[in-house]
Amino acid sequence: MLKQMLVGGVLALAPMLASAQATLTAETTTPGSTPHYIDSTLAAVLDSAGVATMQITEGATLTNSVLAVAEGRLDMTPAPLILPFLLSRGIGPYAGVGPEKGAELASDIRAIFFNAGSAQVLGYFNSNPVEDIRDMAGKRVWNGPPRGAALTSGRAMIQLLSGLKDGEGYEGIQTPWPDTVSTITGGGADVWTIPEGLPSGRQIAIAAAGGITLHDVPSDLLASELGQQIVAAPGHAPYSVPVEDFRAAYAGNDITVVTDDDTFDSFATAFGQIVPAGLDEELVYQITKAYLEGEERFITGSPRGPFARMSFGDIDGVSQGACGAVQIKMHPGAIRAFEDAGHTVADCLRP
Template identity: 85%
Template sequence: MIKSVLLGATLALAPLTVAAQQVTLTSETTTPGSTPHYIDSTLAAVLDSTGVATLQITEGATLTNSVQAVAEGRLDMAPAPLILPFLLSRGIGPYSGVGPDKGAELAANLRVIFFNAGSAQMLGYYNSNPIEDIRDMSGKRIWNGPPRGAALTSGRAMIQLLSGLKDGEGYEGVQSAWPDAVSTITGGGVDAWTIPEGLPSGREITIASAGGITIHDVPSDLLASKLGQQILKAPGHAPYSVPIEDFRNAYAGNDITVVVDDDSFDSFATAFGQIVPAGMDEQLVYDIVTAFLEGEERFLTGSPRGPFARISFGDIDGVSQGACGAVQIKMHPGAIRAYEAAGHTIADYLRP
């Protein structure tokens, strides 16, 4: 992992007395080029420029570990795919070693300060080695995520939805750590890949630089099927739909073909919540979220992916954010106060 302190020029020019008042917080995030990394790096700049806090970020983290670190109080903040608090609360999946009792205790120590759902699951392959029928991927080698965690769960769900196959039963799933994902794919060791991607995805653009690629959404009949609806409503997922022209325009100038069966790119999103420990100071959280909300334009315009990141700057109903249902997670009181002070509503379900 790469550790960096993301500081703005404002701090360097500010009086020392102001700098001394800033709280230093620790955070972990994903690799550069991802939606969580963009949000976290922008948040760090916003908090720095407003004098609220200095955010020390470790990049390229495995969020499975980051979520547990926040729950244990060893880390102040992290972006959490919402399936991870769900799994932690039950002590299953990557948290099976924690156990259900301890897992429930740890999960109860997590609070969300804002949400986003900007990463849509998609399938890709090189045009030089095309998948002739995405509903028949038997015998293929498919990169479907890192060795464990939310992305792997979603990747396996995608291939099962498209072709009815399970990892190791009909196709060979290939996993590697996030920093090695692109090299694993461009190295020619797989026939296809499925990844939750923001729009536009720097990773897909990098992959396409080695040769033209095609990416697919989920066909409408499959998304509307019983399994498709189960996946849409599964813990950590949220609906995702972008007009196809907007989607294609985001990749204009790159050798990327986008295939859909209607006028939109439809899939399921990986629902995220920015998490902090439940015991974080309420006034500090209020100040953080107030700065976040006031920095909306910076988040939306600071990157081409900003308008598609689905960051929660308005009312929060819980359903749109993938946080009502099986996922049992609450918002921090300081965050609720900041949203309400800005004139927004929060679903009762999300109140602690």
């Protein structure tokens, strides 16, 4: 059952402040994920600034959340940027919507800021090691939830490593996000590949059941034609962290990190924090202004903060995974807030 979290609910103690605040409905991912950390911190920042109270549903399926924002039924959600892209074409999980209606709905989505802190990793238990990560033949691989952006990225990871497609050489295992850890620790998969923030509470929880090894993408595969296509694919962005920083983030846990050089390299899941195009411009301005002023709180509030790769400066579009195949636009209120703070916003992101 989805949990409901009401942040900023001190209404009885501060009736005058509460009356000045907007109430926003939002959906986010499960606790321990980067989007969840960003949303819960944003809720605290907005409440402290007296801007808004966020009513957040946790453990949501973002495929559905993005559609809800596009239809104006939800005020805010983190969106893997591949989802607005798929919606705009009425394909993938939005095939039932159709191209014409999908394009119409996608045009009603606006971003207020971006992040790309969830990198694709490959893992397995040391008690059941993978001798060669380029050979997944016959393996049971947990590669994502039943549908959505993470599943697309997980399948791309295995194809890049081994050349195999889901159901053709390996068995893809999919479960809803809340069941991920229990499925893996219960022996339901030999290998897993998940887009994770750093450090990942999910990987730490898995490692509590027994030592694990995490791999990045080998340099030659990442530099290959397919590797570069995947990095540049809709919804992806480059990801590189010094391997010692990556290892330090998991210090004290039974997690081994393997790379072929001095960096942990992969492809990131590019996210945009999205709202309906019709959300009040002044409200979006105040939300984005509070977000920018809360930078230190986002960076220092969690060990994953420094690695969340959130947009607190100039927005060029390309670094955020937009302005290519993904043609998402920013909300005018957000653009104004960034510019008032002295930052530039690329023309390709303007409505």
